[in-house]
C-alpha cells in the first residue's frame with residue numbers, strides 16, 4: 001500500500017490468537033503480533049511458533065495481513081538466537097517484520113532479502129533525513145514516533161514520498177521518548193527496551209522531605225514572599241506498593257493529593273477525529289496500541305476506527321458516535337497527543353494511573369447459543385446483577401437490554417453473575433460467533449473523558 005491509496009489500513013494489536021480473531025471480525029485490515037522473547041510486549045505474549053503459524057494462515061485465508069514484532073534492542077548475547085528466530089519466522093511468510101535495532105535489521109535483510117521490514121516506532125525516526133536513510137537501507141515502512149505533529153509527518157512524506165508511513169492513532173503513550181526509557185529498569189530492574197516494562201511511570205508515588213534534621217529542613221524552606229524557589233532539602237519518593245524503597249532523592253516541584261502524585265502518567269492517545277488530516281499528510285496505516293488489552297478493547301476500537309475510516313473514504317462527515325464508543329473503553333483520559341499541538345501539562349493524568357472504564361464496562365463473551373430457549377452461554381468478565389443495563393454487540397450492531405434473568409448453566413435462577421464463571425442469559429437476538437456484551441455504567445466516570 002502507498003500513501004496515495006484512498007483507504008488507509010486499520011492495524012490492530014493481537015495480544016493472542018483470540019484477540020486477533022475479534023480484531024478482524026470487527027474490522028481490522030491487519031494485525032501485529034509479538035514473536036516470543038523478541039518483542040516489546042514479551043510479558044503478555046502467548047504466541048508460540050505453532051500458534052503464530054496458525055494465526056498467519058487464519059489471516060491470509062481472510063485476505064488480511066499480519067506483521068510480526070521483533071523490536072527489541074538486542075545485547076550481544078541475544079544476536080544469534082534472534083537471527084535464528086527471525087529465519088524460523090520468515091519461513092512462515094508473514095506480511096512483514098517490525099524491527100528496531102539497525103544491526104539486526106542489516107543482518108536480517110542479508111539472511112532473508114525477500115522479507116519485508118517495517119521500522120518500529122522505537123527507532124525514533126523523527127525526521128525525513130532519517131526516513132531517507134532507512135529507505136536506502138531497504139526498509140519498506142516507517143512506523144512514526146508518537147511525538148510527531150501532523151505537519152512534521154507531511155514534511156517527511158514530501159521529502160520521501162515513496163516510503164510507507166504508519167502512525168499510531170490510539171492507545172497508551174509513554175512519558176518517555178517512544179519507549180526509550182529507563183524508569184522501569186531503574187525502579188524495578190525490568191528493561192522496557194527488552195520487552196519487560198512494568199509501567200513504572202504510572203505507579204502511585206509519594207513525595208516526602210527527608211526529616212533527618214529539622215534545622216536543615218526549616219533552613220531550606222523558600223522565603224514566603226517568593227512564589228516558588230527550588231528547595232535544597234532532600235526529597236524522598238516512595239511508591240504506595242513499595243514503601244520500603246526510596247527510588248529517587250532529588251529536588252522537584254510537585255503537587256500531590258491524599259493519594260500521592262502520578263507525576264509521569266501520560267493520558268492515552270485518540271486521534272479518531274484527525275484521520276482525514278493524517279491521511280492527507282501521507283499516513284497509509286492507522287495503528288492502535290494495546291496488545292495486553294481485552295477482547296472488548298480489540299473489538300470496540302476496531303469497530304470505531306473501521307467505521308471512521310470507511311466514512312472518510314466515502315466522503316461522509318465524521319460521526320461523533322465513534323468517539324463515544326472509544327471513550328466507552330477503559331482509558332487514562334483521552335487526548336490527541338502530539339499530532340495537533342504539544343500537550344505540555346495537558347498530556348498527563350495526575351489523578352490515577354490505571355485505565356478506568358467511564359461509561360461502559362466489559363461484561364461478557366458469548367460462547368454458545370441455544371435456539372430452543374433463546375439463551376446464550378456467556379463467559380462473565382465483570383459482575384452483573386438483575387436490573388443492570390447491558391449492550392449486546394456484534395460487528396454490525398449494538399442492542400441495549402435490561403438483565404431480567406440470569407441462569408446458572410444447570411438452569412437455576414440467580415440474582416447476580418460473577419466474573420470468571422459461565423451463566424446463561426436470554427439473548428435479544430441470535431448471537432454470532434463474535435458477540436460480546438458490555439454493561440452501561442450507572443455512575444458514569446468521575447473524570448473528564450476527553
Ligand code: SF4
Nearest residue numbers: 174175181192197201
Ligand atoms: S515505564 Fe512508562 S514511559 Fe517507560 S517505557 Fe514503560 S510505559 Fe513507557
